Amino acid sequence: MLKAAIVLLLLATVVSLFSGLFFLVKDEGQTSKVVNALTLRVSLTALTVALIAWGFYTGQLGTAVTW
Template sequence: MLKAAIVILLLATVASLFSGLFFLVKDEGQGTRLVNALTLRVILTGLTVALLVWGFYSGQLVSHAPW
């Protein structure tokens, strides 16, 4: 469940990234939609990082790195 939430948040972050690019090209930097897309992207990234930290802290996510 936690992994699915992380993947969904990452996909939403990428969608927000491309919508911001679209608004940058279409509005030529004059509208507020670009700022809204950036704000949403920062919020989604913060939520993703918070879920990752909580997952490692609670033991639901583990690292299998050899180092």
């Protein structure tokens, strides 16, 4: 469940990235849509990092490093 939430947040971050690019090209910086897309992207990234940290803290996520 946690891994699915992390993947969905990463996909939403990529969608926000391309929507910001679209607004940058289409509006040429005339509106604040690019800033809103950046704000959303930063928020989604912060939430993703927080979920990953929480997953490691609770033991739901782990590493499989053999060394």
